[in-house]
Amino acid sequence: VIGVLAAELVPAAATAGLAPGIGLYHYLLVSAVMFGLGVVGFLSRRNLIIMFLCTELMFQAVGLALIAFGKFHGNHSGEVFVIFVLTIAAAEAALALALVVLLFKRRETLDAQAWSLLKG
Amino acid sequence: MGVMAQSVLLTLAGAAGGGDAGVHPIADAVAGPWWISLIPALPMVAAVVCLFMNFGRVRSKAPAWVVVSLLAAAFGITLLGFQQWNSGDGSPVVVKAWDWIHASWGGGGDGKTFVANVSFYMDGLSWLWMLFVTGLATMIGLYASEYMAGDKGYARFFAAFALFVVSMACLVMGDNLVLLYLGWEGVGLCSYLLIGYFYQKPAAVAAAKKAFIVNRIGDLGLALGIFLIYTTFGTVEYATLFALVGDGHAPVDVAGNAVTGWVTWAIPCLLMLGAFGKSAQLPLYVWLPDAMEGPTPVSALIHAATMVTAGVYLIARMFPMFAGLDGGHFALSIVAWVGTLTALLAATIGMAQFDIKRIMAYSTVSQLGYMFAGLGFLTTTGAAFHVFTHAFFKATLFLACGAVMHGFAGQLDLRKLSGLWSQPGWKIVTLAMFIGCINLAGVPFTAGYFSKDMILAEAFVTPGKAAMGWILLATAGLTAYYTFRVFFRVFVGPVHFEAGDEAHSHGDDDHGHGHGEEHHHDPGQHGDHHHPHFHPHPPGWAINLVLATLAIGSVVAAGTYFIDKDHHGWVGGLLHRSTASYTSPYGHHDAAHAMAVADVVIVPVADAHGGEAVAEAAHAGAGGFLGMDPHKVMYYVSAVVGLIGILTAAFLHGPRGLGGLLIGNRTEAATSRADGLLPMLGPIPKWAQHKWYVDELYHAIIVAPLWVLSNIFHLIDRVLVDGLVNVAGWAPTALAKRMRVTQDGRMHTYATGMGVGLAAVLIVVLVVVWSTGGNG
Numbered sequence A: 001v002i003g004v005l006a007a008e009l010v011p012a013a014a015t016a017g018l019a020p021g022i023g024l025y026h027y028l029l030v031s032a033v034m035f036g037l038g039v040v041g042f043l044s045r046r047n048l049i050i051m052f053l054c055t056e057l058m059f060q061a062v063g064l065a066l067i068a069f070g071k072f073h074g075n076h077s078g079e080v081f082v083i084f085v086l087t088i089a090a091a092e093a094a095l096a097l098a099l100v101v102l103l104f105k106r107r108e109t110l111d112a113q114a115w116s117l118l119k120g
Numbered sequence B: 001m002g003v004m005a006q007s008v009l010l011t012l013a014g015a016a017g018g019g020d021a022g023v024h025p026i027a028d029a030v031a032g033p034w035w036i037s038l039i040p041a042l043p044m045v046a047a048v049v050c051l052f053m054n055f056g057r058v059r060s061k062a063p064a065w066v067v068v069s070l071l072a073a074a075f076g077i078t079l080l081g082f083q084q085w086n087s088g089d090g091s092p093v094v095v096k097a098w099d100w101i102h103a104s105w106g107g108g109g110d111g112k113t114f115v116a117n118v119s120f121y122m123d124g125l126s127w128l129w130m131l132f133v134t135g136l137a138t139m140i141g142l143y144a145s146e147y148m149a150g151d152k153g154y155a156r157f158f159a160a161f162a163l164f165v166v167s168m169a170c171l172v173m174g175d176n177l178v179l180l181y182l183g184w185e186g187v188g189l190c191s192y193l194l195i196g197y198f199y200q201k202p203a204a205v206a207a208a209k210k211a212f213i214v215n216r217i218g219d220l221g222l223a224l225g226i227f228l229i230y231t232t233f234g235t236v237e238y239a240t241l242f243a244l245v246g247d248g249h250a251p252v253d254v255a256g257n258a259v260t261g262w263v264t265w266a267i268p269c270l271l272m273l274g275a276f277g278k279s280a281q282l283p284l285y286v287w288l289p290d291a292m293e294g295p296t297p298v299s300a301l302i303h304a305a306t307m308v309t310a311g312v313y314l315i316a317r318m319f320p321m322f323a324g325l326d327g328g329h330f331a332l333s334i335v336a337w338v339g340t341l342t343a344l345l346a347a348t349i350g351m352a353q354f355d356i357k358r359i360m361a362y363s364t365v366s367q368l369g370y371m372f373a374g375l376g377f378l379t380t381t382g383a384a385f386h387v388f389t390h391a392f393f394k395a396t397l398f399l400a401c402g403a404v405m406h407g408f409a410g411q412l413d414l415r416k417l418s419g420l421w422s423q424p425g426w427k428i429v430t431l432a433m434f435i436g437c438i439n440l441a442g443v444p445f446t447a448g449y450f451s452k453d454m455i456l457a458e459a460f461v462t463p464g465k466a467a468m469g470w471i472l473l474a475t476a477g478l479t480a481y482y483t484f485r486v487f488f489r490v491f492v493g494p495v496h497f498e499a500g501d502e503a504h505s506h507g508d509d510d511h512g513h514g515h516g517e518e519h520h521h522d523p524g525q526h527g528d529h530h531h532p533h534f535h536p537h538p539p540g541w542a543i544n545l546v547l548a549t550l551a552i553g554s555v556v557a558a559g560t561y562f563i564d565k566d567h568h569g570w571v572g573g574l575l576h577r578s579t580a581s582y583t584s585p586y587g588h589h590d591a592a593h594a595m596a597v598a599d600v601v602i603v604p605v606a607d608a609h610g611g612e613a614v615a616e617a618a619h620a621g622a623g624g625f626l627g628m629d630p631h632k633v634m635y636y637v638s639a640v641v642g643l644i645g646i647l648t649a650a651f652l653h654g655p656r657g658l659g660g661l662l663i664g665n666r667t668e669a670a671t672s673r674a675d676g677l678l679p680m681l682g683p684i685p686k687w688a689q690h691k692w693y694v695d696e697l698y699h700a701i702i703v704a705p706l707w708v709l710s711n712i713f714h715l716i717d718r719v720l721v722d723g724l725v726n727v728a729g730w731a732p733t734a735l736a737k738r739m740r741v742t743q744d745g746r747m748h749t750y751a752t753g754m755g756v757g758l759a760a761v762l763i764v765v766l767v768v769v770w771s772t773g774g775n776g
Helices: A002-015 A024-044 A048-073 A077-107 B002-018 B034-055 B062-086 B124-147 B154-173 B177-195 B202-233 B238-245 B263-278 B287-293 B296-305 B307-317 B319-325 B330-352 B356-376 B380-407 B427-441 B447-461 B466-491 B541-562 B570-576 B589-595 B630-653 B673-681 B684-689 B691-742 B747-771
Strands: B093-105 B112-122
Touching: A024 A048, A024 B747, A048 A077, B034 B062, B034 B093, B034 B112, B034 B124, B034 B154, B062 B124, B062 B154, B093 B177, B112 B124, B112 B154, B112 B177, B124 B154, B124 B296, B124 B307, B124 B380, B124 B541, B124 B570, B154 B177, B154 B296, B154 B307, B177 B202, B177 B263, B177 B287, B177 B296, B177 B307, B202 B238, B202 B263, B202 B287, B238 B319, B263 B307, B263 B319, B263 B330, B287 B296, B287 B356, B296 B307, B296 B356, B296 B380, B307 B319, B307 B356, B307 B380, B319 B330, B330 B356, B330 B466, B330 B684, B330 B691, B356 B380, B356 B447, B356 B466, B380 B427, B380 B447, B380 B541, B380 B570, B427 B447, B427 B466, B427 B541, B427 B630, B447 B466, B447 B541, B447 B630, B466 B630, B541 B570, B630 B673, B673 B684, B684 B691
Parallel strands: none
Antiparallel strands: B093 B112
16 A cells, blocks of 8 residues: 555655655655554553653654655645644653653552553 | 493393393392402411411410301301392392403404403302301301310311311302312312311221312313303303303303304203212212211211202302203203202111211211202202201201210210210200201201202102102101111110220320310220220210200291292292392293292293294193192191101110100110011111112222223333333443443553554545545
């Protein structure tokens, strides 16, 4: 499936003035790989800080894809959007780390499994 | 008030414009003095005061004095108003208290109005009823002040007692059918409250419910009748209504259209059903004997003298509907037969009872049967005269029985009491009882004799009613027998008494027959069934005074027969100036007067379809009693029948000696000559004692099927309806039980779920894109 998309997008990338041999496809691939790593990391790790870092990884993957699309379409709104997302992510990172510190103080562990009070 | 009367008159003029100026037996109403409104208002004040005394736990006799004094005042006002009305020209007096219901709707030529005010319509019928209702209520209230003494519910009793008088005044005085219905239901409610007065006694509660439920059937008829009157005539106000139906022309509605068709017999039949329920006629009489569970003053006032005569009042008040609208007298012929058969049936049951209060109850049913028969024979005068005399002598009888019950700790079994005359303190009771008995038995020159004769004679005078006349004549004999059976067993003969159940229950809330402190017994001193220390408790001054007054009243009532002979007695004179005197519009009013006992005669009636005349005009010539004039011969015949009944009672139950008229031979309380002769009749006495199994029959054909049906519905409700509701509650619970395992509270489970969901959506999207060729 991804191959089909790439076949269509690579020639278009050339015309958009990107570096020769590197098209939108490559950026999207990197973005998808980063996102996938983030998801796998989030699901497989139990350390709250690592899980938080994985969400940051997914954030950046999405940001990369947005910039790539923006460049591809010659439209700057993708980049603007990413700048907003980064700003909010910075604030959110501070908040999330503070939460992690508080959670650690309560349980003396960073294991996400320690918090399962909301079960049905 | 003036405005009211004026508007009525205007309506009359508008409505009657189409009719000719024929006979006007029902006079137009005129405005009356405002203080007539005090007749229902004063008892209402008494009821409210007693209610607060009940909440305030008043333990003195204050409630009784409030009620008796205010009822006496109401009686005084009634007398005053009656005097003023009586000296006038006899037109109905209308007094408007306030606007109650005044609704208009629809426009143009189709507009309708509904007016029902709190206003009072006083004609001869209303005055007669109000005179004996307020008068007897005052006397019986005085009696009850002693009778109910020491009971915890003293104030509650008098509150309901006064409310009853208010309701009865509404019923009788109201100038429209809605106010009548309000009073009708009000007396039913008070009857219920007072029958169930001893609410800790299961029999009293059952009797109260029975009275209320049986009355529902009749009240449904009355309600439907009122609805039908409104939809037919467009008004429920007497003054307007009787101008439409009782003004000497063919019945018309407010718009002037002729009223014909099925409503002409349906309206009287529905009203009649209401009357049957309230006045305990076949097939709805079964509640009245059971109503004797209430305190005896209640039995005397409500269930003998006043409330049960409301049915007679209704038919007399609505007589233009029965005799004018219902030209064929279809409803009245049913009324006549039902009254006759009720009189006979109740008398036969009364003969076989041993409870003296029950005997009086069946006697009341029987006498009410006479009144209905009288209405059926078109002698509203006879019926109302019998209501009037019966009110006095039956109240006397009940109150005498109540004094016995009061004095002998609730003992009412005539086999366990004997020789009251010979015991100290019972002379007045015995004499009062004797006067009541001779009235009920129809001994010559008593009030009951004249009033019963008027009905009997009319039965033989009216063509086609002779069979009923014979039945009623036989019933008169039975009446004399069962009445004097009580008298000869209980009031004369050897002294003997056994105390009733209440001798060892002093202080219990469920008994109203406290005996005063001086007669207090220690329950431990005697056994349950023997009362070696029991002393009878002769009545005090209040009971004796009331009994003496009512006994004298019963005697004096006979004298009213000789006043106003033109109209067959004082009562007839009153009835002549009321709606009950309505003569069919197509008749010869003046000619009929000369020959009829009653003001109302059967006259040729124009049939709605063909105008053919029914040849019943030959009133005096057609009827007869063995070829003689019933009006004359009935005086002797009924006297002889009554004396035969009394002598039979003396022979079978009379004590040895003069007390038993020298033909009796009873020497002890429990047995009499009758006991030796009863086996000759086979099982009949037993059947009569069991009230011909009518209660059992009703149970089998009405109660039991309804019980089965209600159980079936209960099962359906339990299984089907409850089942559906329970499934609706159970299904989400069961589903949630399965689903809750996914909610384990762990972040990874949820994240995995999100990831899998996202992947699934992604795959679906890609598949769609793929299958549409990738050009979306």
